[in-house]
Amino acid sequence: MSGPAPADAPPAKAHRRAGWHTATVTDSRPETPTARRIAFEVPTWPGNDAGSHLDVRLTAPDGYQATRSYSIASSGEGTRVLLAVDELPDGEVSPFLVHDLREGDQVEMHGPLGAYFVWTPPPAGEPSRPVQLIAGGSGVVPLFAMARAHAEAHDATEFRLLYSARTPQDVFFRAELEQLTAAAPALWLDFVYTRQVPEGWPTGPGRITREVLDAATLPAASDPLVFVCGPTPFVETVAGWLVDSGHRPGSVRTERFGGS
Known part of the structure; x- marks a missing residue:
């Protein structure tokens, strides 16, 4: 961890x-x-x-x-x-x-x-940093908990989730995520499919690239707090791109998973 x-x-x-x-x-x-x-x-x-x-x-x-x-x-x-x-x-x-x-x-x-890879709503009246969530596969699980906590707290903090999944059928919590984005204007959801895309999807299947990451995430200039979770190669690649794009290393929090 x-x-x-x-x-x-x-x-x-x-x-x-x-x-x-x-x-x-x-x-x-x-x-x-x-x-x-x-x-x-x-x-x-x-x-x-x-x-x-x-x-x-x-x-x-x-x-x-x-x-x-x-x-x-x-x-x-x-x-x-x-x-x-x-x-x-x-x-x-x-x-x-x-x-x-x-x-x-x-x-x-x-x-x-765990006290490092967690998010809690900011106290009332205190300024908050925008939050960028980036998930690979089942790495969305803790990020889903953050997105739901954000919505249930009626928090105005800007939240974005970039979720890479193999196919539409491999998306965890799809119904809940769609409900959250519909109910919480501050939450934005983006998908990348690596093997199969839904009918009518504007792009073909493929892994997240540096260009996709830059286009679908909050810019470094907004100084977001970033949470990245997924398989080790995914996390290391994405975290490296984020730092290269100007995100502060201390603002990029990562969690990896392996065999279980």
């Missing part, structure tokens, strides 16, 4: 100290052809900021344990925790969560974790 927080990172909240919790599945349904949306009830959960993550620990009958980190798709107070897990066929944990976990099953969770 992310490295140590810089001096201007928001501090962790004392009442949200990380701990181990027992989580019960209350709902599980397909999110994309390879991913599943899973809601949990966690009675001891202290709430979490948008962008936080947690660890899921599974224990086999023979005592073998496997633990993996997952971004949290929900935020705020309350005891409901939402994950969206993309299956990696060679993973130890994600195949079980996607295919075998059922309503009523329980897992162990450790969290909430």
Whole structure:
């Protein structure tokens, strides 16, 4: 996950100290052809900021344990925790969560974790910086939590999300994102499809390029706070382009994911 927080990172909240919790599945349904949306009830959960993550620990009958980190798709107070897990066929944990976990099953969770890659609405009356979100694949999960927290707070901060997905079917939270952009004038959503585009799409499929990034994101001159999440090569490439375009390195916060 992310490295140590810089001096201007928001501090962790004392009442949200990380701990181990027992989580019960209350709902599980397909999110994309390879991913599943899973809601949990966690009675001891202290709430979490948008962008936080947690660890899921599974224990086999023979005592073998496997633990993996997952971004949290929900935020705020309350005891409901939402994950969206993309299956990696060679993973130890994600195949079980996607295919075998059922309503009523329980897992162990450790969290909430992270104070660097989080966003909270600015206090009333205080100036706020615009926010640029850039997601690759399932890296949209913590950024979706930020976008929803922004909308629910009726915050006027300018928000943009640039989302790279393989196909329209691989988009996480499509309905919710469309609802958020319709209801929140300050939120703007842009898609890039790498393998297949919707009918009538103005461009063909392809990866994000430097030119696309510059055209579809807030300029460095507006000094946005930027959150980039996705596979390591995607994050490193995009972060490098952003810095080359004049964004302050300390304003570009990154989170990468690998096997799970």
